[in-house]
Amino acid sequence: MNIEAVIFDIGNVLIEWQPERYYDRVIGEERRRAIFDAVDLHKMNDRVDRGENFRDVIYETADAHPEIRDDIRRWHDNWIEMASPAIDHSVRLMRALQSAGVPVFALTNFGVESFAYAQTHYDFLNKFDRAYVSGHMKVIKPDPEIYAQVEADCGIAPGRLLFADDRADNIEAAAARGWQTHLFEGPQGWADRLVSEELLTREQAE
Structure with missing residues (x-):
């Protein structure tokens, strides 16, 4: 046909699209594994992919985990570095x-x-x-x-x-x-x- x-x-x-690679480079693999084990960031991103607001979803998730807030916010703030090359x-x-x-x-x-x-x-x-x-x-x-x-x-x-x-x-x-x-x-x-x-x-x- x-x-x-x-x-x-x-x-x-x-x-x-390799978020883990970005985090490994910026904060190291050990810390990245701990963060990804604590919070399902890919599931968070699914909410964005379904149409929820990009910044709101990520910042809301970050605020719910203050001990790793800045690391989660990277998903929004440095997003283009993850979506490359x-x-x-x-x-x-x-x-x-x-x-x-x-x-x-x-x-x-x-x-x-x-x-x-x-x-x-x-x-x-x-x-x-x-x-x-x-x-x-x-x-x-x-x-x-x-x-x-x-x-x-x-x-x-x-x-x-x-x-x-x-x-x-x-x-x-x-x-x-x-x-x-x-x-x-x-x-x-x-x-x-x-x-x-x-x-x-x-x-x-x-």
Whole structure:
């Protein structure tokens, strides 16, 4: 079945998202482990991704844990350092697809304010043909509802969507709806898949 649109996740597909790496660098692995054991910061971030206010959620969580308040606030105050760097080859693939006339969408778990901030830092985040951002949609992957919203909005049959994501649970949820999928483990594998689908030539996928 011919692909009519390619859908990119953002975190760890177009931009590296490794909060633990950031904290290890800034405060050391031992302290980071203690903080992450005490407070589920990824669960905190899920609230942001569902549409709650970026600063409010993080500062509220920080204030509930005064002994590590400043460390939790880093999640907001130094957020762009966690959401970096861009994965350059993936960005080139996105641009190559669009240059070849293939629509490129985003489907991402991302907060409203944090996505707007990221757009000021990474211009390619402004270039999607359609951007499906969980914070605006009020639901996060892998909830089937987020995929249903994409289908309803774009009007493309599920089997004609090709979706790349680094998380197996997100991929499995999309596949269950009939989407074509690719588990992203690095940009070269993604490039190879796009070539095999005849969406890009080998030269275009470099």
